Amino acid sequence: xxxxxRLPNEPAGIIGTENTTAIDMAKAARPTRNEQxxxxxxxxxxxxxxxxxxxxxxxVSKATVxxxxxTPEIVSPSVRxxxxxxxxxxxxxxxxxxxxxxxxxxxxxxxxxxxxxxxHFATAIQVLQDELEEKGYxxxxxxxxxxxxxxxxxVRKMLERxxxxxxxxxxxxxxxLYPLLEQRDVPCVSTFTFAxxxxxxxxxxxxxxxxxxxxxxxxxLGHRRIAMIAQNADTNDRAAARREGVRVALAEHxxxxxxxxxxxxxxxxxxxxxLFGQIMAAPIEPPTAIVCGNGSFATGAMLEAMAAxxxxxxxxxxxxxxxxxxxxELPIPITTVRVPSAEIGRRTADLLIAQLNGEAATQSIECExxxxxxxxxxxxxxx
Amino acid sequence: xxxxxRLPNEPAGIIGTENTTAIDMAKAARPTRNEQxxxxxxxxxxxxxxxxxxxxxxxVSKATVxxxxxTPEIVSPSVRxxxxxxxxxxxxxxxxxxxxxxxxxxxxxxxxxxxxxxxHFATAIQVLQDELEEKGYxxxxxxxxxxxxxxxxxVRKMLERxxxxxxxxxxxxxxxLYPLLEQRDVPCVSTFTFAxxxxxxxxxxxxxxxxxxxxxxxxxLGHRRIAMIAQNADTNDRAAARREGVRVALAEHxxxxxxxxxxxxxxxxxxxxxLFGQIMAAPIEPPTAIVCGNGSFATGAMLEAMAAxxxxxxxxxxxxxxxxxxxxELPIPITTVRVPSAEIGRRTADLLIAQLNGEAATQSIECExxxxxxxxxxxxxxx
DNA sequence: CTGAAAGCGCTTACAG
DNA sequence: CTGAAAGCGCTTACAG
Numbered sequence: 172x173x174x175x176x177r178l179p180n181e182p183a184g185i186i187g188t189e190n191t192t193a194i195d196m197a198k199a200a201r202p203t204r205n206e207q208x209x210x211x212x213x214x215x216x217x218x219x220x221x222x223x224x225x226x227x228x229x230x231v232s233k234a235t236v237x238x239x240x241x242t243p244e245i246v247s248p249s250v251r252x253x254x255x256x257x258x259x260x261x262x263x264x265x266x267x268x269x270x271x272x273x274x275x276x277x278x279x280x281x282x283x284x285x286x287x288x289x290x291h292f293a294t295a296i297q298v299l300q301d302e303l304e305e306k307g308y309x310x311x312x313x314x315x316x317x318x319x320x321x322x323x324x325x326v327r328k329m330l331e332r333x334x335x336x337x338x339x340x341x342x343x344x345x346x347x348l349y350p351l352l353e354q355r356d357v358p359c360v361s362t363f364t365f366a367x368x369x370x371x372x373x374x375x376x377x378x379x380x381x382x383x384x385x386x387x388x389x390x391x392l393g394h395r396r397i398a399m400i401a402q403n404a405d406t407n408d409r410a411a412a413r414r415e416g417v418r419v420a421l422a423e424h425x426x427x428x429x430x431x432x433x434x435x436x437x438x439x440x441x442x443x444x445x446l447f448g449q450i451m452a453a454p455i456e457p458p459t460a461i462v463c464g465n466g467s468f469a470t471g472a473m474l475e476a477m478a479a480x481x482x483x484x485x486x487x488x489x490x491x492x493x494x495x496x497x498x499x500e501l502p503i504p505i506t507t508v509r510v511p512s513a514e515i516g517r518r519t520a521d522l523l524i525a526q527l528n529g530e531a532a533t534q535s536i537e538c539e540x541x542x543x544x545x546x547x548x549x550x551x552x553x554x
Numbered sequence: 555x556x557x558x559x560r561l562p563n564e565p566a567g568i569i570g571t572e573n574t575t576a577i578d579m580a581k582a583a584r585p586t587r588n589e590q591x592x593x594x595x596x597x598x599x600x601x602x603x604x605x606x607x608x609x610x611x612x613x614v615s616k617a618t619v620x621x622x623x624x625t626p627e628i629v630s631p632s633v634r635x636x637x638x639x640x641x642x643x644x645x646x647x648x649x650x651x652x653x654x655x656x657x658x659x660x661x662x663x664x665x666x667x668x669x670x671x672x673x674h675f676a677t678a679i680q681v682l683q684d685e686l687e688e689k690g691y692x693x694x695x696x697x698x699x700x701x702x703x704x705x706x707x708x709v710r711k712m713l714e715r716x717x718x719x720x721x722x723x724x725x726x727x728x729x730x731l732y733p734l735l736e737q738r739d740v741p742c743v744s745t746f747t748f749a750x751x752x753x754x755x756x757x758x759x760x761x762x763x764x765x766x767x768x769x770x771x772x773x774x775l776g777h778r779r780i781a782m783i784a785q786n787a788d789t790n791d792r793a794a795a796r797r798e799g800v801r802v803a804l805a806e807h808x809x810x811x812x813x814x815x816x817x818x819x820x821x822x823x824x825x826x827x828x829l830f831g832q833i834m835a836a837p838i839e840p841p842t843a844i845v846c847g848n849g850s851f852a853t854g855a856m857l858e859a860m861a862a863x864x865x866x867x868x869x870x871x872x873x874x875x876x877x878x879x880x881x882x883e884l885p886i887p888i889t890t891v892r893v894p895s896a897e898i899g900r901r902t903a904d905l906l907i908a909q910l911n912g913e914a915a916t917q918s919i920e921c922e923x924x925x926x927x928x929x930x931x932x933x934x935x936x937x
Numbered sequence: 938c939t940g941a942a943a944g945c946g947c948t949t950a951c952a953g
Numbered sequence: 954c955t956g957a958a959a960g961c962g963c964t965t966a967c968a969g
Contacts, residue, residue: 234965235939237964264738269961269964272946274964288680297671304708313692313693332692440880441879467879477885604945605947615956617956617958628954650947653946654947656946657947657949
């Protein structure tokens with residue numbers, strides 16, 4: 172017997188005479204005795220029935236129907252069957268708002284990401300939705316466009332909507348965000364960046380170390396004149412951490428990036444090309460390696476290098492961040508740092524669910540950012 | 555005066571002595587007279603207050619607080635002020651489920667797309683969310699992975715959650731989807747494909763015509779031996795329509811694609827390369843042009859052509875679908891059909907809102923798919 | 938295993 | 954412009 176609710180337009184089957192039989196039997200066995208007031212024996216419009224009508228049709232109390240939905244094991248088989256028939260017959264769909272009001276839980280979780288235009292966030296959201304759905308939760312989505320104020324508004328709105336938990340990206344947030352969450356006791360996990368300093372639990376990579384290591388790799392190859400096509404970090408702590416990783420790794424060798432070799436932009440292959448051109452056009456000795464703050468910049472830099480006839484990696488090394496598919500397929504595949512977005516999405520779901528189930532031992536998870544070595548880096552020519 | 559609700563941890567300001575003053579004044583002016591039962595004069599936990607507590611603190615009825623929230627104009631200024639102070643003081647946030655139960659509206663809309671891994675859907679969702687948010691709606695998201703059964707389940711779940719409207723992608727759906735929606739009278743718009751045959755209103759492009767025209771373009775250039783790297787169309791009506799467009803355009807010239815020149819896959823640059831290789835390796839005369847069913851295939855085909863040393867467009871023309879940024883930046887920019895995803899997202903929001911507002915004249919919108927002519931197509935060598 | 942009753946936190950006619 | 958009351962559709966102790 173099916174225990175989940177059904178709508179009438181699902182492949183019917185058992186609804187025929189059998190059902191009326193079942194209902195008639197029920198009615199006969201327990202002649203009209205209903206708690207409820209004024210009982211319309213048929214739902215006004217299909218798909219619009221309520222639990223009360225189901226109860227009446229099945230000749231049981233509302234409480235029993237409710238139990239049938241939530242803990243079918245505790246209702247007797249014969250009653251179960253009557254209820255199921257009634258549900259099928261009326262096409263009843265439980266009313267989530269009513270349930271939410273009664274239970275103070277909605278079965279929804281909210282996520283706000285900066286943008287879906289970034290594959291990482293899109294991927295993570297996709298698997299998050301997937302995992303959440305499996306556990307019966309519905310996802311509410313917000314995109315902040317990297318605007319902290321907006322992120323805050325979206326989170327508030329989600330709280331109004333009664334989300335049981337929230338996922339956000341990164342550590343930079345509106346100052347009132349965490350107090351708000353804490354006050355209302357809503358579990359929250361911060362994603363994509365791992366840092367012990369985080370106010371909420373988090374799951375992500377250590378952006379600082381990822382680029383520290385990537386820079387180290389370049390340094391170890393012998394590079395000393397290194398440029399950077401950086402992603403603007405104003406409201407993006409991941410980008411900021413990456414820049415800092417580069418800076419520190421170089422500083423440890425007594426090196427600093429020349430201002431003319433530090434280009435900054437937001438996003439895009441085209442922008443990457445332009446920024447690359449800018450660096451190479453600087454009236455100082457050109458770099459022997461360029462670290463690119465994101466995948467689109469790396470792709471753009473590579474494409475522009477090809478167009479301008481630079482020999483990569485013979486003449487110039489290029490290292491990237493993100494691992495977009497095309498980066499591996501270019502004539503010279505790009506060495507880059509891979510962030511496991513799908514894993515982050517999955518683990519975010521795990522953490523959220525764990526907290527929702529009141530599991531105590533939930534703690535932050537560090538995911539591994541890995542350096543994918545391909546062909547775009549080599550020893551500098553002079554070395 | 556601020557009319558929207560606030561939480562206590564927002565920059566306070568007016569909450570100081572002024573407030574207590576205002577409240578005290580109110581209390582003095584209208585000594586304790588409350589409708590409600592057992593009245594705890596302070597909210598048990600901050601951020602947990604209810605409308606009733608606000609009403610008590612402001613010495614007005616719940617009805618008036620409700621009016622203040624929904625139609626502030628109709629409450630007198632002095633009362634308005636008292637209520638605002640009480641709200642700020644208690645950090646009251648309205649309980650959406652309670653409101654939904656009372657109004658039978660949730661202020662949410664659901665969208666289910668096949669995947670977020672496709673830039674088009676990601677973009678459309680992003681702007682849909684944006685527009686919806688502006689109108690006060692919250693977005694519920696589902697990803698179906700091109701599984702119609704799953705799409706149906708997600709839509710049902712959203713209906714349970716009481717979404718006021720739904721957006722789906724394409725025309726291929728579970729047979730019970732539309733009946734379900736109609737029965738519950740939930741507005742729905744189908745996106746990305748425009749076709750007069752659609753059961754719901756829709757906003758999108760005519761995929762058939764788009765590829766019919768693209769093929770025509772190749773034909774007009776003089777191509778007669780044309781291959782296709784097609785996207786699997788089993789549960790994807792857009793892909794199916796595109797294939798059909800190619801087929802018909804060719805058939806009108808008495809041409810058909812040789813089976814060995816018809817490669818099929820799902821998605822990916824790498825897959826595009828492979829499929830390209832497959833076609834070129836067929837033991838028959840190679841094609842003079844290849845039409846690619848999606849952007850990743852076009853990118854892959856171009857990259858593989860470069861790698862294998864084919865002269866594009868001198869020796870071989872390539873035409874794509876989708877306009878992913880990298881397609882314009884490759885050494886030979888790819889001629890392709892652009893689908894205005896952002897516009898589709900925006901118009902979907904418009905249509906949804908219009909229907910929610912009960913506007914009568916809502917009808918389907920055809921968006922223009924445009925052929926972006928770049929450098930990957932030329933006359934065939936022999937022509 | 939099942940029922941009667943109260944309650945979740947809002948809104949909305951209906952009066953005044 | 955404002956209040957009292959009923960109701961939205963569920964769940965959950967409390968009894969039996």
